[in-house]
Amino acid sequence: MQLxxxxxxxxxxxxxxxxxxKVNLDIKEGEFISVLGLSGSGKSTLIRCIxxxxxxxxxxxxxxxxxxxxxxxxxxxxxxxxxxxxxxQYNLIPRMDVITxxxxxxxxxxxxxxxxxxxxxxxxxxxxxxxxxxxxxxxFTNRQVKTLSGGQQQRVGIARALLQQPKMLLGDxxxxxxxxxxxxxxxxxxxxxxxxxxxxxxxxxxxxxLARAYSKRIIGINKGKIVxxxxxxxxYEIDIKEIYR
Ligand SMILES: Nc1ncnc2c1ncn2[C@@H]1O[C@H](COP(=O)(O)OP(=O)(O)OP(=O)(O)O)[C@@H](O)[C@H]1O
Numbered sequence: 001m002q003l004x005x006x007x008x009x010x011x012x013x014x015x016x017x018x019x020x021x022k023v024n025l026d027i028k029e030g031e032f033i034s035v036l037g038l039s040g041s042g043k044s045t046l047i048r049c050i051x052x053x054x055x056x057x058x059x060x061x062x063x064x065x066x067x068x069x070x071x072x073x074x075x076x077x078x079x080x081x082x083x084x085x086x087x088x089q090y091n092l093i094p095r096m097d098v099i100t101x102x103x104x105x106x107x108x109x110x111x112x113x114x115x116x117x118x119x120x121x122x123x124x125x126x127x128x129x130x131x132x133x134x135x136x137x138x139x140f141t142n143r144q145v146k147t148l149s150g151g152q153q154q155r156v157g158i159a160r161a162l163l164q165q166p167k168m169l170l171g172d173x174x175x176x177x178x179x180x181x182x183x184x185x186x187x188x189x190x191x192x193x194x195x196x197x198x199x200x201x202x203x204x205x206x207x208x209x210l211a212r213a214y215s216k217r218i219i220g221i222n223k224g225k226i227v228x229x230x231x232x233x234x235x236y237e238i239d240i241k242e243i244y245r
Contacts, residue, residue: 001065002200003027003050003168008059010045010224019045021224022059029167032194032201034211036228036243037221043204046221047170050202051083052076064167084161088173090153092160094146098137101145101156102128105163131159135189151182158189169193171203175210187214208240 003026010020019042027033035043048054050061052071061069068079084105092101103120105128120128132138135155140148145156154174161169171190175183191214194201205211211218212232220228220235220243228239 001026002029002063004060004062005050006060006062008049008061009057010042010049010054011057018057018224020049020056023224023226025219025226025229027168027200027202029200030194030198031217032191032215033203033217033219034215035202035204035219035221036208036211037204038244041221042224043221044172045224047085047172047202047204050168051080051085051170053085081164082167083170084164084166084168085170085172086154086157086161086174087171088176090150090157092145092153092156095144097142097144098132098148098156099125099128099141102131102159102163105131105160128159128163131162132156134162134193135159149182150178151186154178154186155189158186158193162193166199168200168202171201171205173204173206176206183210184213190214208235 005023005025008020008023009018011018023046035046037043045054049056052068056069060067063079063082071079093104103124106124129138129141132141135158137152137155137159140152145153148156175186178186187210190201190203193199203215212235216231218228218230218232218235219226220239222243222245227242228235
Protein backbone atom coordinates (compact mmCIF):
# COMPACT_ATOMS: atom_id res chain seq x y z
CA MET A 1 0.00 0.00 0.00
CA GLN A 2 1.32 3.45 -0.86
CA LEU A 3 -0.83 5.41 1.58
CA UNK A 4 -2.82 4.20 4.54
CA UNK A 5 -5.09 6.29 6.72
CA UNK A 6 -6.16 4.73 9.98
CA UNK A 7 -9.04 6.22 11.94
CA UNK A 8 -7.98 9.67 10.81
CA UNK A 9 -9.89 12.49 12.48
CA UNK A 10 -9.62 16.25 12.42
CA UNK A 11 -11.37 18.68 14.69
CA UNK A 12 -10.32 22.29 14.05
CA UNK A 13 -11.76 23.70 17.27
CA UNK A 14 -12.87 22.01 20.47
CA UNK A 15 -16.61 21.62 20.69
CA UNK A 16 -17.06 21.86 16.92
CA UNK A 17 -18.01 19.01 14.61
CA UNK A 18 -15.24 16.82 13.26
CA UNK A 19 -14.14 17.86 9.74
CA UNK A 20 -12.85 14.29 9.32
CA UNK A 21 -14.33 11.53 11.39
CA LYS A 22 -12.41 8.25 11.73
CA VAL A 23 -11.49 7.93 8.08
CA ASN A 24 -9.92 4.65 6.97
CA LEU A 25 -8.44 4.58 3.50
CA ASP A 26 -5.91 2.51 1.58
CA ILE A 27 -4.44 3.90 -1.62
CA LYS A 28 -2.29 1.89 -4.00
CA GLU A 29 0.50 3.33 -6.09
CA GLY A 30 -0.74 4.50 -9.49
CA GLU A 31 -4.42 4.83 -8.59
CA PHE A 32 -6.49 7.72 -9.93
CA ILE A 33 -8.97 8.68 -7.23
CA SER A 34 -11.60 11.41 -7.27
CA VAL A 35 -13.05 12.73 -4.06
CA LEU A 36 -16.62 14.05 -4.14
CA GLY A 37 -18.63 15.80 -1.46
CA LEU A 38 -20.57 18.92 -0.62
CA SER A 39 -18.77 22.12 0.24
CA GLY A 40 -17.61 21.70 3.83
CA SER A 41 -17.74 17.90 3.76
CA GLY A 42 -14.02 17.60 4.51
CA LYS A 43 -12.41 17.08 1.09
CA SER A 44 -9.72 19.74 1.55
CA THR A 45 -9.11 18.63 5.09
CA LEU A 46 -8.52 15.09 3.84
CA ILE A 47 -5.87 16.00 1.29
CA ARG A 48 -4.24 18.55 3.57
CA CYS A 49 -3.88 15.90 6.23
CA ILE A 50 -2.30 13.57 3.68
CA UNK A 51 0.46 16.05 2.89
CA UNK A 52 0.57 17.21 6.51
CA UNK A 53 -0.27 20.82 5.67
CA UNK A 54 -2.55 20.39 8.65
CA UNK A 55 -2.13 18.07 11.61
CA UNK A 56 -4.80 15.46 12.25
CA UNK A 57 -6.34 15.41 15.72
CA UNK A 58 -6.36 11.63 15.88
CA UNK A 59 -5.41 8.59 13.89
CA UNK A 60 -2.40 7.57 11.83
CA UNK A 61 -1.03 8.16 8.35
CA UNK A 62 1.40 5.73 6.73
CA UNK A 63 3.22 6.40 3.47
CA UNK A 64 5.05 3.46 1.92
CA UNK A 65 4.70 1.59 5.23
CA UNK A 66 6.34 4.41 7.21
CA UNK A 67 4.35 6.35 9.75
CA UNK A 68 4.35 10.03 8.85
CA UNK A 69 1.63 11.30 11.21
CA UNK A 70 4.02 13.24 13.40
CA UNK A 71 7.01 13.93 11.16
CA UNK A 72 8.76 17.23 11.81
CA UNK A 73 11.53 19.37 10.36
CA UNK A 74 13.72 17.86 7.66
CA UNK A 75 11.84 14.52 7.65
CA UNK A 76 8.56 16.35 7.04
CA UNK A 77 10.14 18.41 4.27
CA UNK A 78 11.46 15.27 2.56
CA UNK A 79 8.07 13.59 2.85
CA UNK A 80 6.30 16.61 1.34
CA UNK A 81 8.59 16.58 -1.68
CA UNK A 82 7.02 13.23 -2.57
CA UNK A 83 3.50 14.63 -2.40
CA UNK A 84 2.85 17.49 -4.81
CA UNK A 85 -0.29 19.58 -4.84
CA UNK A 86 -2.29 21.66 -7.29
CA UNK A 87 -4.92 24.19 -6.29
CA UNK A 88 -8.15 25.74 -7.51
CA GLN A 89 -6.54 29.20 -7.72
CA TYR A 90 -3.24 27.78 -9.03
CA ASN A 91 -1.09 29.42 -6.29
CA LEU A 92 1.41 30.80 -8.77
CA ILE A 93 3.34 34.05 -8.60
CA PRO A 94 1.42 36.09 -11.22
CA ARG A 95 4.08 38.73 -11.89
CA MET A 96 6.83 36.19 -12.55
CA ASP A 97 7.44 34.25 -15.71
CA VAL A 98 6.32 30.70 -16.37
CA ILE A 99 9.68 28.99 -16.02
CA THR A 100 10.47 30.64 -12.67
CA UNK A 101 7.11 29.50 -11.35
CA UNK A 102 7.87 25.96 -12.50
CA UNK A 103 11.32 26.06 -10.93
CA UNK A 104 9.59 26.85 -7.65
CA UNK A 105 8.65 23.16 -7.66
CA UNK A 106 12.25 22.49 -6.69
CA UNK A 107 11.41 23.75 -3.24
CA UNK A 108 8.31 21.65 -2.88
CA UNK A 109 6.43 24.18 -0.85
CA UNK A 110 8.06 27.40 -1.79
CA UNK A 111 8.47 30.95 -0.63
CA UNK A 112 8.49 33.72 -3.20
CA UNK A 113 11.61 35.34 -1.75
CA UNK A 114 13.63 32.19 -1.99
CA UNK A 115 12.83 31.94 -5.69
CA UNK A 116 13.52 35.57 -6.55
CA UNK A 117 17.03 35.39 -5.11
CA UNK A 118 17.85 31.88 -6.22
CA UNK A 119 20.09 31.21 -9.18
CA UNK A 120 19.03 28.01 -10.92
CA UNK A 121 21.49 25.59 -12.50
CA UNK A 122 21.28 24.66 -16.18
CA UNK A 123 20.14 21.11 -15.40
CA UNK A 124 17.33 22.51 -13.24
CA UNK A 125 16.26 24.74 -16.11
CA UNK A 126 16.32 21.78 -18.50
CA UNK A 127 14.12 19.80 -16.12
CA UNK A 128 11.69 22.71 -15.92
CA UNK A 129 11.60 22.92 -19.72
CA UNK A 130 10.93 19.20 -19.95
CA UNK A 131 8.01 19.61 -17.53
CA UNK A 132 6.66 22.49 -19.61
CA UNK A 133 6.96 20.37 -22.73
CA UNK A 134 4.87 17.67 -21.01
CA UNK A 135 2.07 20.09 -20.22
CA UNK A 136 2.15 21.69 -23.69
CA UNK A 137 3.59 25.06 -22.66
CA UNK A 138 7.12 24.96 -24.00
CA UNK A 139 6.48 28.09 -26.08
CA PHE A 140 5.40 30.05 -23.02
CA THR A 141 8.49 29.78 -20.81
CA ASN A 142 9.14 33.53 -20.61
CA ARG A 143 5.54 34.72 -20.44
CA GLN A 144 4.37 36.42 -17.28
CA VAL A 145 1.96 34.04 -15.59
CA LYS A 146 -0.73 36.69 -15.19
CA THR A 147 -1.04 36.95 -18.99
CA LEU A 148 -2.04 33.27 -19.30
CA SER A 149 -5.54 31.81 -19.38
CA GLY A 150 -6.83 29.83 -16.40
CA GLY A 151 -6.23 26.51 -18.15
CA GLN A 152 -2.68 27.50 -19.02
CA GLN A 153 -2.06 28.65 -15.44
CA GLN A 154 -3.20 25.29 -14.11
CA ARG A 155 -0.81 23.63 -16.58
CA VAL A 156 1.99 25.71 -15.08
CA GLY A 157 0.82 24.48 -11.66
CA ILE A 158 1.02 20.91 -12.92
CA ALA A 159 4.49 21.45 -14.42
CA ARG A 160 5.64 22.90 -11.10
CA ALA A 161 4.24 19.86 -9.31
CA LEU A 162 6.05 17.53 -11.74
CA LEU A 163 9.36 19.21 -10.99
CA GLN A 164 9.06 17.85 -7.47
CA GLN A 165 9.18 14.38 -9.03
CA PRO A 166 6.31 13.43 -6.76
CA LYS A 167 4.96 9.98 -6.10
CA MET A 168 1.50 11.36 -5.48
CA LEU A 169 -0.32 14.41 -6.78
CA LEU A 170 -3.11 15.93 -4.72
CA GLY A 171 -5.60 18.33 -6.28
CA ASP A 172 -7.82 20.66 -4.30
CA UNK A 173 -10.57 21.34 -6.84
CA UNK A 174 -7.98 21.86 -9.59
CA UNK A 175 -10.52 22.45 -12.36
CA UNK A 176 -13.32 24.22 -10.48
CA UNK A 177 -12.33 27.65 -11.81
CA UNK A 178 -12.21 26.51 -15.44
CA UNK A 179 -14.89 26.35 -18.11
CA UNK A 180 -16.14 22.82 -18.87
CA UNK A 181 -14.04 22.33 -22.01
CA UNK A 182 -10.81 23.55 -20.41
CA UNK A 183 -11.59 21.52 -17.29
CA UNK A 184 -11.77 18.39 -19.45
CA UNK A 185 -8.44 19.24 -21.10
CA UNK A 186 -6.72 19.61 -17.75
CA UNK A 187 -8.29 16.36 -16.49
CA UNK A 188 -7.08 14.62 -19.64
CA UNK A 189 -3.56 15.90 -18.96
CA UNK A 190 -3.70 14.55 -15.40
CA UNK A 191 -4.99 11.26 -16.76
CA UNK A 192 -2.06 11.06 -19.23
CA UNK A 193 0.47 11.82 -16.49
CA UNK A 194 -1.09 9.14 -14.29
CA UNK A 195 -0.96 6.61 -17.11
CA UNK A 196 2.52 7.44 -18.40
CA UNK A 197 4.36 8.23 -15.18
CA UNK A 198 2.37 6.18 -12.70
CA UNK A 199 1.97 9.13 -10.33
CA UNK A 200 -0.92 8.45 -7.94
CA UNK A 201 -3.68 11.04 -8.28
CA UNK A 202 -6.10 12.12 -5.57
CA UNK A 203 -8.32 14.88 -6.89
CA UNK A 204 -11.14 16.72 -5.13
CA UNK A 205 -13.63 17.37 -7.89
CA UNK A 206 -16.81 19.41 -8.12
CA UNK A 207 -18.77 17.29 -10.58
CA UNK A 208 -19.78 13.65 -10.66
CA UNK A 209 -19.32 13.66 -14.46
CA LEU A 210 -15.61 14.51 -14.26
CA ALA A 211 -15.07 11.97 -11.52
CA ARG A 212 -16.77 9.26 -13.56
CA ALA A 213 -14.90 10.12 -16.75
CA TYR A 214 -11.36 10.34 -15.39
CA SER A 215 -10.95 8.26 -12.27
CA LYS A 216 -10.96 4.56 -11.60
CA ARG A 217 -12.07 4.99 -8.01
CA ILE A 218 -14.43 7.49 -6.44
CA ILE A 219 -14.53 8.36 -2.78
CA GLY A 220 -17.60 10.16 -1.48
CA ILE A 221 -17.40 12.15 1.74
CA ASN A 222 -20.27 13.43 3.81
CA LYS A 223 -19.73 15.32 7.08
CA GLY A 224 -16.21 13.98 7.41
CA LYS A 225 -17.10 10.33 6.84
CA ILE A 226 -16.50 8.19 3.79
CA VAL A 227 -19.94 7.19 2.50
CA UNK A 228 -18.86 5.74 -0.86
CA UNK A 229 -15.68 4.06 -2.01
CA UNK A 230 -15.83 2.22 -5.30
CA UNK A 231 -15.48 2.31 -9.04
CA UNK A 232 -17.48 4.76 -11.19
CA UNK A 233 -19.63 1.94 -12.55
CA UNK A 234 -20.79 1.12 -9.02
CA UNK A 235 -21.78 4.70 -8.29
CA TYR A 236 -25.56 4.73 -8.52
CA GLU A 237 -28.06 7.54 -8.07
CA ILE A 238 -28.67 6.39 -4.50
CA ASP A 239 -24.94 6.72 -3.72
CA ILE A 240 -24.83 10.20 -5.24
CA LYS A 241 -27.80 11.18 -3.03
CA GLU A 242 -25.96 9.85 0.00
CA ILE A 243 -22.79 11.80 -0.88
CA TYR A 244 -24.65 15.08 -1.50
CA ARG A 245 -27.21 14.63 1.28
N1 LIG B 1 -8.91 26.37 9.26
C1 LIG B 1 -10.11 25.98 9.68
N2 LIG B 1 -10.55 26.32 10.91
C2 LIG B 1 -11.75 25.93 11.35
N3 LIG B 1 -12.60 25.15 10.65
C3 LIG B 1 -12.21 24.77 9.43
C4 LIG B 1 -10.95 25.15 8.88
N4 LIG B 1 -10.84 24.61 7.63
C5 LIG B 1 -11.98 23.92 7.43
N5 LIG B 1 -12.81 24.01 8.49
C6 LIG B 1 -14.13 23.38 8.63
O1 LIG B 1 -13.98 21.98 8.42
C7 LIG B 1 -15.07 21.47 7.65
C8 LIG B 1 -14.54 20.80 6.38
O2 LIG B 1 -13.96 21.80 5.55
P1 LIG B 1 -13.16 21.47 4.21
O3 LIG B 1 -12.58 22.74 3.72
O4 LIG B 1 -12.28 20.33 4.43
O5 LIG B 1 -14.36 21.03 3.26
P2 LIG B 1 -14.41 20.86 1.69
O6 LIG B 1 -15.22 19.66 1.44
O7 LIG B 1 -13.04 20.90 1.11
O8 LIG B 1 -15.22 22.15 1.26
P3 LIG B 1 -14.97 23.14 0.01
O9 LIG B 1 -15.26 22.35 -1.19
O10 LIG B 1 -15.97 24.24 0.25
O11 LIG B 1 -13.54 23.60 0.13
C9 LIG B 1 -16.00 22.65 7.40
O12 LIG B 1 -17.00 22.64 8.37
C10 LIG B 1 -15.09 23.86 7.57
O13 LIG B 1 -15.81 24.97 8.01
